[in-house]
Amino acid sequence: MDLLANMVSSAWSFQGPRPSFEELEWGVGRTFWPLCLAWMSLWGTLLNMGEGARAKSSIYRLHFWHGIVGPVIAVLHVLGKGSFHLTMACTLAYFFVDVLNMIANDVFLGTKGYQKPSNRLIEYIHHAIVVFSGMGCLYLRESACRVEELGPGLAWEAGPRSFNPFVPLIVNEASTPLLILYREHRTNSIIGPAFAVVFFLIRIVLNSVYFAPLLFNGCNREVIWWPQAFPFFAIQWVFFYQIIAAVLGLGKKGKGAKSEAADRAPKKIN
Known part of the structure; x- marks a missing residue:
């Protein structure tokens, strides 16, 4: 608990200096793209298994497994056990494959x-x-964010350190497997609320209490916070509203009332 309290305190209290634009270092290692292509091949194979990439079940399968694999690899990297390029390639390749499949189905194949x-x-x-x-x-890489934390217990010692903001945010995807289970079992009275709770804890509480202040206080705001982090955190609240509306059935009652009113309305007799 002391470690968690120290993490949150560091995120809220860090006063910089944040990396300036002149301090930013741009570049990507040569191992990333081969790793990305390998992950795209893996995710593409997973997507095309069974009924194929146009089937809802195949798309669900892709989302489900990345929701497990992506966060696990990200956490291992944060703990100093994994490669940065491997972690980034895993999740970016998943999004590349998913976006390409969305465009193919929506634009070229006309899939419903x-x-x-x-x-x-x-x-x-x-x-x-x-x-x-x-x-x-x-x-x-790690040139745009800096924070002074956390102390022994994880993969780093106490004191200022640089970090990449994208990797830890991959843990947001850990709520996705429950989303898929909810979509597959909408009548289940446990899965829906369980998904809403997990989503709230990860994408609302964790983001708001730790990640948002960490990135706002520790990262270059012109490059990281305003164009990248703020839109990401904002859209999580949109998702959360949609989830609550779906779980509580908001809107369905209104539709039912309209339908009932229409049935009761006097019919015009010609």
Whole structure:
């Protein structure tokens, strides 16, 4: 608990100096793109298994497994047990494959989607934010963020350290497997609320209490906070509203009332 308290305190109290634009270092190692292609091949194979990339079940399978693999690899990297390029390649390749499949199904194949048009638009916006941020953080590496924390117990010692903001945020994807289970079992009275709680704890509480102040106080705001982090955190609240509305059935009652009123309305007799 002391370690967690120290992490949160460091995120809120750090006063800089944040890296200036002149201090930013741009570049990507030569191992990233081969790793990214390898991950894209893996995710693409997973997507095309069974009924193929146009099937809802295949898309769900892709989301489900990245929601497990991506966060695990990210946590291992944060703990000093994994490669930065491997971690970035895993998640960026997943989003590349998913975006390409979305465009193929929506634009070229005319596949009937499983989402409402408004929800599909929000998903496109979310993917655009993540891909833009991921590529930016990939090329910036650890040059854009600095914080003074955490002390012994994790992979680093106490004192100022640089970090990449994209990697720890991959843990947000850990709520996705429950989302898929909820979509597959909407009538289950446990999975829906469980997903809402997990989503709230990870994408609302953890982001708001730790990640948002960490990035706001420790990162270059012109490059990281305003164009990348703020839109990412904001869209999580949009998702959370959609989840609560779905779990509580908001809007369905209104539709039912309209339908009932229409049934009761006097019919015109010709």
